[in-house]
Amino acid sequence: MVRKLDNLFPPIWAESWDFAGFLVGDPWADITRVMLALDPLPAVFDEAAEKGIHLLITHHPPDLKPPRKVVKGDPLAAPYYTAAANGIAYYAIHTALDVSRISAAFALAALLDFENSHVLVPKDGNNLVKFVVFVPEDHTDRIRDALFTAGAGHIGKYSECSFRTPGEGTFKPGAGTNPYSGNRGELRKEKEHRLEMIVPREKIAGVIATLLKEHPYEEVAYDIYPLETAPGRLGFGAIGNLPAPVTLLQIAQQLKGMLPTAGISISGPDSTRISRVAIANGSGGDFIDNARAAKADVLITGEAGYHKLRYAQAVTMPMILLGHFASEWIGLPLLKTYLEKRLWDTLGEGTIEIAQSEHGPVWMT
Numbered sequence: 001m002v003r004k005l006d007n008l009f010p011p012i013w014a015e016s017w018d019f020a021g022f023l024v025g026d027p028w029a030d031i032t033r034v035m036l037a038l039d040p041l042p043a044v045f046d047e048a049a050e051k052g053i054h055l056l057i058t059h060h061p062p063d064l065k066p067p068r069k070v071v072k073g074d075p076l077a078a079p080y081y082t083a084a085a086n087g088i089a090y091y092a093i094h095t096a097l098d099v100s101r102i103s104a105a106f107a108l109a110a111l112l113d114f115e116n117s118h119v120l121v122p123k124d125g126n127n128l129v130k131f132v133v134f135v136p137e138d139h140t141d142r143i144r145d146a147l148f149t150a151g152a153g154h155i156g157k158y159s160e161c162s163f164r165t166p167g168e169g170t171f172k173p174g175a176g177t178n179p180y181s182g183n184r185g186e187l188r189k190e191k192e193h194r195l196e197m198i199v200p201r202e203k204i205a206g207v208i209a210t211l212l213k214e215h216p217y218e219e220v221a222y223d224i225y226p227l228e229t230a231p232g233r234l235g236f237g238a239i240g241n242l243p244a245p246v247t248l249l250q251i252a253q254q255l256k257g258m259l260p261t262a263g264i265s266i267s268g269p270d271s272t273r274i275s276r277v278a279i280a281n282g283s284g285g286d287f288i289d290n291a292r293a294a295k296a297d298v299l300i301t302g303e304a305g306y307h308k309l310r311y312a313q314a315v316t317m318p319m320i321l322l323g324h325f326a327s328e329w330i331g332l333p334l335l336k337t338y339l340e341k342r343l344w345d346t347l348g349e350g351t352i353e354i355a356q357s358e359h360g361p362v363w364m365t
Helices: 002-008 042-050 078-085 104-111 137-149 201-214 248-256 285-293 306-314 324-329 332-340
Strands: 021-024 033-037 055-058 089-092 115-122 128-136 163-171 188-200 222-226 235-247 265-267 273-283 298-303 319-321 351-354
Touching: 002 021, 021 078, 033 042, 033 332, 042 055, 042 078, 078 089, 104 115, 104 235, 104 273, 104 324, 104 332, 115 273, 115 285, 128 137, 128 201, 137 163, 137 188, 137 201, 188 201, 201 222, 235 248, 235 285, 248 265, 248 273, 248 298, 248 319, 265 306, 273 285, 273 324, 285 298, 285 306, 298 324, 332 351
Parallel strands: 033 055, 033 351, 055 089, 273 298, 298 319
Antiparallel strands: 021 089, 115 235, 128 188, 128 222, 163 188, 235 273, 265 319
């Protein structure tokens, strides 16, 4: 289960300052009951324990630094202690989720029916490699399919992309070898295919491991070529167009009906016409200039500091503040659907639910 989560949201995607991943539990335990939450609150762990949850997955970690000690009564270590005491495994995704297409930003973009949505702030330029391997002709299809399963062969919205070139390989097995064909000390010629695929850097280790497991040769010849690729597959936030223009007040009212929030704050004239929307969930005040560069008519975020709002006002960038909790909680249903299809080999083998006990840290009178 942990390996599957790491493959879906590779730790290499996370920011360097982040503290997340598999934090508590047995990585080899059988997991059939999973709960999702935004924060690892005591109430969430209590709910998980009452429901017999095996694994709790949260967006936020307890803190951005590892605890110095895990003892009962220490508020900073409470999530780790509670998880271990109740036999609940615990995994935090955080920024690896934020930069994925399963982020809260893309969840909200889907709810708003964005057209032509893409990443607001890409962070993955030159993140792809070309992977080339030489295989016997009669093993090509099997190895190709295994590498697809390991994450190779995706180009944009296309999957299972590859190219093969026929040729002839030569080798002379030495002492102590167990050759696939031919005899030791004799030059062998073998009809082979040069098989090429595109692989994200974060998946290359898994692709190589799969290749070495499936390839019939004792010594496998493969090459990895770095590519100069345009960014846009991974990154923070989302940008896209609405199906039809609305006013700033109209889109704010639409959002209020979608979210678990008591109120939404607006910065900008209520009659402003909105066609192109930028989303940066959580604390998005630093994305004002990115929204302007993307020619957005409004930036939707969770929260922003006073001076950030004054800056947005000065550069005429309307903003809608949903509240940090509401702006990120909206992504949990999308994450639930995504994981249900991928965490288990058989559909229905396990269950995933969203915690009902957590609420935002503030309330309004």
